Amino acid sequence: MMSSQSKSAQWAQPESTHPQTGLKVFNTLTNSKAGVPFVPREGNRVSWYGCGPTVYDASHMGHAFNYVSSDIVRRIMEDYLGYDLTMVMNITDIDDKIILRTRHRHLLAQYRAKADALTEQLVADASAALYAYANESFGDLVAARIGSQVASDRDWRAFVAAVDEGRDKAFVASSEKAVMQFDAASAAFRAVGAACLSLADGERSRAAAEALVDGAKDVLAPWLDAQFKESVTDQRLFRDLAAYWEQDFMADMDALNVRRPHVLTRVTEFVDEIVRFVQRIIDNGYAYEAGGSVYFDVEAYDGENGHVYGKLSPQSKDSARLLAEGEGSLAAKNADKHNDRDFALWKNSRPGEPSWPSPWGPGRPGWHIECSVMASEILGQHIDVHTGGVDLKFPHHDNEMAQSEACFDNHQWVNYFLHTGHQHIEGRKMSKSLKNFVTIKDALKLYSARQLRTLFLLTRWSEPLNFSDKTMEEAVSIERTLTSFFANVAALLRDSRRGQQEADAGRQTNGPELELLAALGDAQDQVHCALLDSFDTSSAMRAIQDIVARTTAYLQRGRGTIDPQPVEAVAQYVTKIMRAFGMADDSAARAIGWGSGGGDGGQGAVGREATLLPVATALxxxxxxxxxxxxxxxxxxxxxxxxxxxxxxxxxxxxxxxxxxxxxxxxxxxxDPEEIRRARELHEAKEAATRLKKLKEAQLAEEKRRATLEKSKVPPQDMFRSPMCDLYSAWDERGVPTKDKAGEDLSKNSARRLAKEYDAQKKLHDKYLQSLAQS
Known part of the structure; x- marks a missing residue:
């Protein structure tokens, strides 16, 4: 049950007679850094909804941090604290981004297929697309710098010169997408230039035509969409694109060892339920139809019957930018919309957009409504946990709560909102727009999934994460330390027990062993307290590192003097925690290390041959x-x-x-041979970088030496006469200036400075003359 809900934004602490674990969590609904007690609504059962991806492109490291961090929290709750979870995650398979990407790809593919030869018309199309793209993307900047719109190659060249090849700070700061858009336009301009040269040389092949289309694709796609979007009428195209990227996303999650949700939902499978949900909000007086669309009435809701809008991010609820982003790039201006803060529950579909029937006409779901419906259909009118990235707080999650509480007429649809932090790349917030972007597949080419998870474990799930060479170096080092620890323990235990049963039986536990066991107990307490403190894996990992270091030091005593029992106890505990973090396989209870650690996987002789033959051949x-x-x-x-x-x-x-x-x-x-290969490649890369650094330093030193030599050749009496003779009009007997160009006496400070430069040059030139005399 839940304590009474006051008619305000005040969060109500859930209540239960079921024994609690003592877990406290950072709950965004309380707007406090202090954790609040976690109390499930129904005994030990936890209902959990996680915002899934909008599938229109490759998954990136921001997705990795969000979903792996949520996976770590989930595993701690399930495997360490023993909660019974039901987890639902959605796939957004219809959205403005998906619609645009589908149309762009489809129209561009059609256009490319028809480009069987390079022609003047193709060049004219690409040029027109470039100018339209430039004026649409940064028209105000163009006008400010060249005084008109881009309408010719000369205009584009003038604009490029004006922004100093894209390094102009005002240009970069003008828009988050400015650099990306500039790069796209520049690529198109180069492609057009190459095509013009090809035409001049009589080259009109299909390959030349395709090169132009491919080079200008980022400007051609929106240009084609503006003209022909209404021709895209096959709804299967939208679903096919989403299905492809959904499969790609799930493959990335599997590669990162993220547990699958218990229920995976897709928006397109819940359209009928969404229509009924929207109608119920209308019936409750919190939404209205306008021009075939349905909007949530924020003014009617906020403050009515104790409802509060913008619980998660009240400071953002009037942000025009965030409100516009929440409505999507294809949102149509509707004169009948009551208020700018009102958001779409149902969108009237226009030509070139997928649609479904509804009481308000053909349309499609709004972005926010999908999560409310899918979560509620599976988990009910109240949910224990809702997760997602911090960038979704407003408007997405605030709108989810408003429309859900408007539908069910309750005041706490979600009890605990857990938001993962932003990710930064080399200290800057990750952004596709700024090319500050790493795909999961590219990251996995450099690091293992376990090394990436180690990085995430070193940062609280709710705090910003910096993905950089330095932070990854630390994560890789820790993961390798643990790998080496597991391998050393397994090998030394095996070696110490081989033929020494009698010695082991007679050995007594003494001071060092008791100290190690005491340290293990301390580590267990520290890890437990850290995990109860809102899943503080960074503190837990420090405790794990400490006990591993203590055990490694104990192992240095020598194989003949160690007691395998406390060592094995430490290794089993570390393995247990690593398994709860998703770092180790879910293998036998007493296994040590990352893998399952035994057996041939049911492969019999074939498996043994595949394993042993390469080793036997090497030997x-x-x-x-x-x-x-x-x-x-x-x-x-x-x-x-x-x-x-x-x-x-x-x-x-x-x-x-x-x-x-x-x-x-x-x-x-x-x-793992792959881990060994990565370690070797990383070591070789570091050595190569060190050699390159030394080479550059040597080159700089040589350049400095040559510059000094050339300078030393200049007699001091000539240094202020040429090539700077126009700076001064009079000199003393040594050649030091006394008057400036206008005939005025130099100031005392200037005269002293020039005299010092003369003395330094004289010493340098004297050394040069001495070297000549000695050679």
Whole structure:
């Protein structure tokens, strides 16, 4: 049950007689940094709705941070704290961005298919598209700098010169999309120029035509859409695009080890429910029809029957920019709309847009209504947890709450709003518009999913994350430390137990072992408190690092003196937490490390052969090399080189790491070959960067030396006469200026400065003369 709700924006703490875990969470609804007690509505059951992606393009690192961070929170709740979750996530498969992207791709593909030869008309089309794009994208800036619209190549050149090749600060600051738009227009201009040269050379091939279309695609697509959008009538095109990018998104999530939601919903599958939901809001007096569209009446809702609009971000609810962004780029101006703050629940579809039947005419759902309907259809009229990125607070999530509470006539549709923080790339907020953008697939080419998750664990889910070389270096280092720890523990435990059962049985636990167990207890307390404090994984990871470091130090005592029991206890606990964080496989309860750690995966002899044959082949090749050396009377140096090659090149490719120890014995560890390859490539890249840095420093030093040499050749009496003779009109007997160009005496400060420069040049020139005399 829930305590009584006051008729204000005051958040009501849920109540329950069920035993609680002590978890506190940062709840955006309370507008407080302090965590509030987390209390599910129904015992141990938690209903959770997560805002899914709008699928029209490749997923990026912002998506990764949002969904992996939410996955970490979910896993802690499910696997560590023991809540029974029901998680729903939506896929927005109809939206203004999807409509525009579909039309652009379809019309551009049609246009390209018809371009079977390069013609003057193609060049004219691309030029017209460029000028239209430039004037639409930054028309005011164009007018301010060249005094007119872009209407010719000369105008475009003048504009480019005026903004200093895109580095003009006012230009960049004029719009978040300015740089991206400028790059698109510049690419089109270069493509047009290349096409003109091709025509002049008589080159009219299809390849030349396609090169022009491809180079100018970003300006051609909106130009074609403006003319022919009404011709796109096949609704399957929109669904096909969304389905492609949905599959791509889910593949990225699988690669990042993000658990699938229990229920995955798509907007296009809930249109009938959306229509009924909108009608109920109208019936309750909080929405109205206007020109075939339906709008939420903010003024009628805000303050009526205790309802409050803009709970999450009250300071933003009058922002014209955010309101416009929430309505989408295809939003039509409607003279019958009551208020600028009113937002669309149902949009009247225009030609070139998908549509569904409704009591108000053919149309499509508004953006915000979809989440309200899909969440409520699956989870009911009250939801425990709602997650999403912080950029969705207003208007999306505030509008979700308003229309849901207007429909159900309640005052707390969601009890806990958990918003993940912004992501920054090298200190700047990630933005496609500023080319400050990394796709998940590109990130996974450089780092493993576990290394990326380590980065996210080092930052609170609710705080901004900086994705940079420096932060990733820290994450990679921590992940490798843990990997090495697991491998060392497994190898040393195996080695210590081999043939030493009697010694192990007789060993007594003493001071170092008791200290290690005490440290483990402290780490467990610290991790537990951190996770109850709104899933503070950064503090939990520090505690894990500390106990790993303590255990690693204990292992340095030597294999003959360690007690495997406390070491195994630490490793099992660290594995348990890593599994709860989604870092380790969901394997056997007592397994240690990242993987499942045993068995052949049910592959039988075929699996064993696939695993063992490459190793056996490598060892056979090594044996052949040793035999050849022995038969040929080879020296020790050649034999050691063979051993080093086996250790450094051959076995790492097979996932086997051999660490030489000072006692002459080696420690054998098994690792992921891909991780070994990445580590080697990263090491080689760092060495290459160091060599390049030294080379550049040497080049700069050489350039400085040559510049100093050239300067030293100038006699001091000549340094102020040429080529700066027009700066002065009189000099003393040494050649130091005494009067400026107008014949006025130089100031005392200027005279002293010039005299110092003369003295320095004299010393430099004297050294040069001495070097000549000595050579």
């Amino acid at each position: 056979s090749d090594f044996r052949d090399g040793v035999r050849e050396l022995a038969l040929a009377g080879g020296d020790k140096k050649a034999l050691l080189a063979l051993c080093d090659r086996l250790r450094d090149q051959v076995l790492p490719e097979l996932g086997i790491v051999i660490d030489d120890h000072g006692d002459g014995r080696a420690l054998v560890k098994v690792a």
